Amino acid sequence: MEAKTSDPEPKFSHGALVPRGFALRKASPNVNHPSVTPELDDLFSFLRFSSISTDSRHAGDVRACAEWLTAKLTSMGLATELHETPKHPVVIARNVHVEGRRNVLIYGHYDVQPVDPLELWTSDPFKPEIRDGRIWARGSADNKGQMLAHVLGVEKTLRENQGLPVNLIFLFEGEEEIGSPNLASFLVHHRDELRCDVIAISDTGMVAPGVPTLGYGLRGLACCEAILRGPKGDLHSGLFGGAVANPATAIARLVASMHELNGRVAIDGFYDDVRPLENWERKMWSRVPGVEDADLLKVTGSPGLFGEPGYTATERVWARPTAEVNGIGGGYQGEGSKTVIPAEAFVKLSFRLVPDQNPRQIMNRVTDFLQRHCPPGVEIEVRPGHDGKPYITDPNSKYGLAAQTALRTAFDAEPVLIREGGSIPIVQTFREILGADTLLLGLALPDAQIHAPNENFPVENFEAGIRLNQALLGELAR
Amino acid sequence: MEAKTSDPEPKFSHGALVPRGFALRKASPNVNHPSVTPELDDLFSFLRFSSISTDSRHAGDVRACAEWLTAKLTSMGLATELHETPKHPVVIARNVHVEGRRNVLIYGHYDVQPVDPLELWTSDPFKPEIRDGRIWARGSADNKGQMLAHVLGVEKTLRENQGLPVNLIFLFEGEEEIGSPNLASFLVHHRDELRCDVIAISDTGMVAPGVPTLGYGLRGLACCEAILRGPKGDLHSGLFGGAVANPATAIARLVASMHELNGRVAIDGFYDDVRPLENWERKMWSRVPGVEDADLLKVTGSPGLFGEPGYTATERVWARPTAEVNGIGGGYQGEGSKTVIPAEAFVKLSFRLVPDQNPRQIMNRVTDFLQRHCPPGVEIEVRPGHDGKPYITDPNSKYGLAAQTALRTAFDAEPVLIREGGSIPIVQTFREILGADTLLLGLALPDAQIHAPNENFPVENFEAGIRLNQALLGELAR
Numbered sequence: 001m002e003a004k005t006s007d008p009e010p011k012f013s014h015g016a017l018v019p020r021g022f023a024l025r026k027a028s029p030n031v032n033h034p035s036v037t038p039e040l041d042d043l044f045s046f047l048r049f050s051s052i053s054t055d056s057r058h059a060g061d062v063r064a065c066a067e068w069l070t071a072k073l074t075s076m077g078l079a080t081e082l083h084e085t086p087k088h089p090v091v092i093a094r095n096v097h098v099e100g101r102r103n104v105l106i107y108g109h110y111d112v113q114p115v116d117p118l119e120l121w122t123s124d125p126f127k128p129e130i131r132d133g134r135i136w137a138r139g140s141a142d143n144k145g146q147m148l149a150h151v152l153g154v155e156k157t158l159r160e161n162q163g164l165p166v167n168l169i170f171l172f173e174g175e176e177e178i179g180s181p182n183l184a185s186f187l188v189h190h191r192d193e194l195r196c197d198v199i200a201i202s203d204t205g206m207v208a209p210g211v212p213t214l215g216y217g218l219r220g221l222a223c224c225e226a227i228l229r230g231p232k233g234d235l236h237s238g239l240f241g242g243a244v245a246n247p248a249t250a251i252a253r254l255v256a257s258m259h260e261l262n263g264r265v266a267i268d269g270f271y272d273d274v275r276p277l278e279n280w281e282r283k284m285w286s287r288v289p290g291v292e293d294a295d296l297l298k299v300t301g302s303p304g305l306f307g308e309p310g311y312t313a314t315e316r317v318w319a320r321p322t323a324e325v326n327g328i329g330g331g332y333q334g335e336g337s338k339t340v341i342p343a344e345a346f347v348k349l350s351f352r353l354v355p356d357q358n359p360r361q362i363m364n365r366v367t368d369f370l371q372r373h374c375p376p377g378v379e380i381e382v383r384p385g386h387d388g389k390p391y392i393t394d395p396n397s398k399y400g401l402a403a404q405t406a407l408r409t410a411f412d413a414e415p416v417l418i419r420e421g422g423s424i425p426i427v428q429t430f431r432e433i434l435g436a437d438t439l440l441l442g443l444a445l446p447d448a449q450i451h452a453p454n455e456n457f458p459v460e461n462f463e464a465g466i467r468l469n470q471a472l473l474g475e476l477a478r
Numbered sequence: 479m480e481a482k483t484s485d486p487e488p489k490f491s492h493g494a495l496v497p498r499g500f501a502l503r504k505a506s507p508n509v510n511h512p513s514v515t516p517e518l519d520d521l522f523s524f525l526r527f528s529s530i531s532t533d534s535r536h537a538g539d540v541r542a543c544a545e546w547l548t549a550k551l552t553s554m555g556l557a558t559e560l561h562e563t564p565k566h567p568v569v570i571a572r573n574v575h576v577e578g579r580r581n582v583l584i585y586g587h588y589d590v591q592p593v594d595p596l597e598l599w600t601s602d603p604f605k606p607e608i609r610d611g612r613i614w615a616r617g618s619a620d621n622k623g624q625m626l627a628h629v630l631g632v633e634k635t636l637r638e639n640q641g642l643p644v645n646l647i648f649l650f651e652g653e654e655e656i657g658s659p660n661l662a663s664f665l666v667h668h669r670d671e672l673r674c675d676v677i678a679i680s681d682t683g684m685v686a687p688g689v690p691t692l693g694y695g696l697r698g699l700a701c702c703e704a705i706l707r708g709p710k711g712d713l714h715s716g717l718f719g720g721a722v723a724n725p726a727t728a729i730a731r732l733v734a735s736m737h738e739l740n741g742r743v744a745i746d747g748f749y750d751d752v753r754p755l756e757n758w759e760r761k762m763w764s765r766v767p768g769v770e771d772a773d774l775l776k777v778t779g780s781p782g783l784f785g786e787p788g789y790t791a792t793e794r795v796w797a798r799p800t801a802e803v804n805g806i807g808g809g810y811q812g813e814g815s816k817t818v819i820p821a822e823a824f825v826k827l828s829f830r831l832v833p834d835q836n837p838r839q840i841m842n843r844v845t846d847f848l849q850r851h852c853p854p855g856v857e858i859e860v861r862p863g864h865d866g867k868p869y870i871t872d873p874n875s876k877y878g879l880a881a882q883t884a885l886r887t888a889f890d891a892e893p894v895l896i897r898e899g900g901s902i903p904i905v906q907t908f909r910e911i912l913g914a915d916t917l918l919l920g921l922a923l924p925d926a927q928i929h930a931p932n933e934n935f936p937v938e939n940f941e942a943g944i945r946l947n948q949a950l951l952g953e954l955a956r
Binding site: 205221223229230231233235236237238240241244245248249252253254255259263296300302303305307308313314316320322325326328330332339340348352377379421422423451452 | 683697699701703707708709710711713714715716717718719720721722723724726727729730731732733734735736737741774778779780781782783784785786791792794795798800802803804805806807808809810811814815816817818819820823825826828830853854855856857863864898899900901928929930
């Protein structure tokens, strides 16, 4: 999933790396998986690198992880290159390409999110453990477990068949969690080597255990921050309360103006370019397990579902745009009370966008709206943030159908076709620079806890991922 | 002015106390007042104590300050007692009381607010300096400078007349800035010794330099905090945005519902018990200097004035109730963006109340309003905080007229009669426990920076305060 800005530093450093396999052979009592396979052995080695891309103190761990990956891919017989970027390396690997075969690019990222709050982890985020059939570690789901399944699927096919049925390109980056700042430029510079017919990414989720899931859409994103300024400093609310506008009161009014009472976004023109849901989508989604209201209530822990009228909660997440407050603040934040009128207040907003909304145009409309609705007595500054376009492709294109077949094979179940509520800006970048569409073959479960403490990935999904890769390359070759 | 809850610790400790007078005789180059008087010498000694009552690490400084004060009062020939409380001492001093004379109580406090952010002070808050005719130090205005003027006025009268014209009781506490938690109980236990006809306090402000100011009203206060809870933890705004209510969005809507667009408070029954402004008040206040719109704009630095329609800004501050957001928070507070739906959001509210509003009744109405207006999809908790009743007395009572005459004498100018926007809960407590009304003879200037960096108090106001005390006791004796 998309990058976050820098999280605070982890509580302790994971600089000392355990030699590959060492910890597994001297297994901790918590490692209760019945038999450790060579594949899991590889994954555990991969997971032990604290490759936190946002934290410069982990730059060495990110590099060590890239080098381990390079060695692994090389050992499989792939032509592998570690490319420097201004920050963390890109690793490229390819088999011997044969004229006339399909060119397939598989993307993944070996960097991970920070781990704090560390005290909420049941086990060390960089000492993977298997408990209850799941692998617990930072990056187990996002994205090391999912990407390594593809690597190991290729390894297996190469071992079994002495070759692959397609011209494969692995593209693995170490900067996804910081917004892939160098990848677009890398793609431009290596456009010819990376030319491909289709791209596959396993960096999203399955709707429920055992339900193979093909994602064909992603929401886009537009972020901004608004700051309201009133008095030159915090004022005593007794001496001045009533005379001047309170920026915290004003930010509340401004934020409230962005939605109608029923939850619909009230920003002028916000829905103008929204592509309506198709009937087949609504029908398909109504039968998708794991995303019913009861599921969403359970996974979020919210007291109730709420949102734009006329759509199910799942439709709202997958195919409708939103305006969210990611942070609001102003005035006294400590315990008890302090009777001040704050000098300023802020709100951090993000807008999830759907086809065919344009992030820049939306941000212009948002800025205009916020400025026009700024309450009296305060001054407003709107700071635009990062953005990314929404994405949609046809799940029933020839590649989409190949992916569906591969999913059916790997999981022995009928795949569901969904869109994702999150944003993977790189998918849009691939389309723009490489001219290829992306198949989203997510393997993480809804409770994978990505970006959070106790991230986890089922062993069976890891194994299914290996089968999926084998089936996918076979299907795409047809 | 009323207490605030604990501020963060000061940047460095002021534990090492300079012996009385020492630093003054070895004056720093910044002390550019032409001649240091014995009165200023006393004040500087008093100001050097970092008597920050909210910070337990300064408990020793608070006590040392109380002991210095006790010694000073004793040296003047007053019968002085330092009374222990569960926290900081109360100091009581009295002259020899004579049957049939007026009993006058003068209250003050020797504790001060924290000093952070220390880096914004031009000079050390506990190393008083005189610059541009003002004394710069924490507590110079609030309240050491004002209260010591009364002490030194009494000293002067005792020296000049070998006695006072009234039965005087000095009551000085060290807990005002933390809400006087032990004073009411102290008053109850010492009710007989503290019996008095009238009370005088100099712990408020003058409207403008040279304009003697009699305060006859104070606003009351009611504080609370509302917390809205949604998902059990912060959610990824892509994966879940649209499905559930966002507590930060909801808190904004809830806060916005508290006011009409024009600034009037929208809480049902909020204005029911508000005593209308009298015509003489509006007429008097329209002529009070220093509180015109231009003054308020200048002192606050706000881009514009704003508040309840139908009243001038000064009328709104002195005689109309308000609902203020003192703090609002939820979600990501750092730099840049983090696309979460926060698990919860809070707002800290305070309501400034006027006669004849009842804080408890208002808090019930507020709680009811907040609960009824809580947006869907979140749960609300309202935590009531501290409160204090509003206060009003007749400025033209015999004691009020005596105070006006004393102000006229001390400043050689016609006094103005005002109410204060702030709250001094102890004034209401005095009325309830001791049965006496309070004269508010404020000496601080509007830019005194109380509770803020660079607190200051004009030397001429300090000197006028000494004259005021002498004139006041004379007038009250009549």
